[in-house]
Every structure is written in C-alpha cells, then in structure tokens.
Amino acid sequence: MVIKELSYKVHHLQARRIRCEHCGEPFTCLVEGEFKVATSGIPIVNSDEAMHKALAKQAGKRLRAVDGKFGREVGLCPGCRRYQPWMIRRSRWTSFSVQVGGALAAMFLAFGIFCAVFISGSGTVGNCIVLASISAGAGIGISWLRALPGGVQKKRKDPGAVPDADMNRLFAHCRETEREPLVEWYLSIHDSPPKDRVLVSLGCRDLIGEEFFPPEFGSEAVLEQLGDGE
Numbered sequence: 289m290v291i292k293e294l295s296y297k298v299h300h301l302q303a304r305r306i307r308c309e310h311c312g313e314p315f316t317c318l319v320e321g322e323f324k325v326a327t328s329g330i331p332i333v334n335s336d337e338a339m340h341k342a343l344a345k346q347a348g349k350r351l352r353a354v355d356g357k358f359g360r361e362v363g364l365c366p367g368c369r370r371y372q373p374w375m376i377r378r379s380r381w382t383s384f385s386v387q388v389g390g391a392l393a394a395m396f397l398a399f400g401i402f403c404a405v406f407i408s409g410s411g412t413v414g415n416c417i418v419l420a421s422i423s424a425g426a427g428i429g430i431s432w433l434r435a436l437p438g439g440v441q442k443k444r445k446d447p448g449a450v451p452d453a454d455m456n457r458l459f460a461h462c463r464e465t466e467r468e469p470l471v472e473w474y475l476s477i478h479d480s481p482p483k484d485r486v487l488v489s490l491g492c493r494d495l496i497g498e499e500f501f502p503p504e505f506g507s508e509a510v511l512e513q514l515g516d517g518e
C-alpha cells in the first residue's frame with residue numbers, strides 16, 4: 289500500500305513588548321522559533337485537500353501554543369544596553385544543561401582512565417577525583433561563558449530588540465508598502481527568507497498591557513484568522 293506523506297516546517301515570528309527591569313524603558317523583541325507539522329494518508333482514501341487541512345489545523349494549534357509561552361524573549365535593551373536578569377538566568381541554565389551532558393561524559397572518560405591506570409598499578413582514587421572535578425568545572429565554566437553576559441554591552445548589536453519609535457516607523461512603512469511588519473523586520477536582519485520553511489508571523493503582543501500595537505498588526509487579529517483550530 290502506498291502511503292502519502294505531507295509535511296512542512298514553520299518558522300514563526302512574534303514581536304513582544306516588554307519593560308526593562310534596569311532602566312524602565314519599554315522595548316520590543318522579535319521572538320523566533322520553529323516546528324514541523326506532518327501527516328500521512330492513503331491516496332485513494334485521503335484527498336490532498338483533506339491532508340492540507342489537517343496540516344493547517346496542526347499548525348494553527350502549535351501557533352496558539354507558541355503565543356501563550358512567555359519568558360523566551362531575548363533582547364538587549366536599546367535604552368541601557370543590558371539584558372534582563374531573567375534572560376541571563378535562563379540562558380545560563382540552558383547553556384549549563386547542555387554542558388552538563390558533556391561534563392558527565394568527560395567524568396566517565398576520567399573514570400575509564402583511572403581504571404586503566406589503576407589496573408596498571410600506578411594510579412590512585414585521587415587521580416580520578418581530580419580528573420572528574422576538572423571536567424565538571426570546565427563544563428560549568430564553558431556554559432557560563434557561552435550564556436548571555438551581564439552588565440552594559442556597549443559593543444554588542446541586537447537588531448532584534450528596538451524602542452517604540454522604531455516600531456512606529458516600521459508600522460508606517462508597512463502601511464505604505466502593504467507589507468507584513470514582522471516579515472520586513474526578519475528580512476532586515478537575515479537578508480533572505482529561511483530555507484525550506486514557511487515563514488509565519490504571529491503578529492505583535494504587548495506584554496506590558498499598554499496595547500501599544502495597532503490592532504491590525506496585533507496577535508489577536510492573526511489568531512482570529514487562524515480560526516479556533518477545529
């Protein structure tokens with residue numbers, strides 16, 4: 289039996305406006321992410337149209353879930369050029385959990401070396417502990433260095449975090465050219481659309497609750513177009 293498969297990858301964009309905990313200025317971050325939707329069916333039984341509908345339904349559900357997940361924003365405050373404390377904490381933790389895997393592998397390697405040395409008659413348990421500590425320490429050190437830095441970042445550039453004035457300029461430009469603001473923003477950073485992915489804008493969401501964004505560009509309007517996922 290021939291099974292037909294349909295799938296695609298979605299690269300989603302959402303603008304989220306937050307208030308800086310350091311200087312109190314509001315700014316907007318471009319939040320990006322990806323997921324894949326897939327479905328399979330039997331050609332005679334399942335029409336292409338029905339399969340595409342199933343994919344659209346899946347994608348709609350996933351996009352709704354993305355809209356409800358906060359705390360994943362990353363952006364350098366354009367006002368004081370610092371990352372938010374919670375962004376740094378999360379970045380350190382994410383980086384740390386990746387490094388812990390590497391550190392554990394290194395500890396096992398150290399243990400293996402110890403056993404080999406011990407069996408040959410010249411090693412001690414101390415050697416193993418020292419090697420394991422060095423590898424664990426290196427893992428923690430590397431994860432710290434790879435995470436977002438604390439303090440003022442004078443030289444760092446972040447085109448994915450902008451003040452209100454820049455957002456207003458973007459909206460004015462998009463009204464004139466009839467373009468989608470977040471796709472425009474994405475293309476100004478990356479030059480070309482993502483390869484083999486469908487670029488989807490989830491619109492703008494003001495997490496401060498000031499309703500700064502024009503309703504036409506808001507996430508509510510986008511989600512309404514997606515339907516209720518049924």
Ligand SMILES: [Zn+2]
Pocket residue numbers: 308309310311312313365366367368369370
């Ligand atoms: Zn700030």
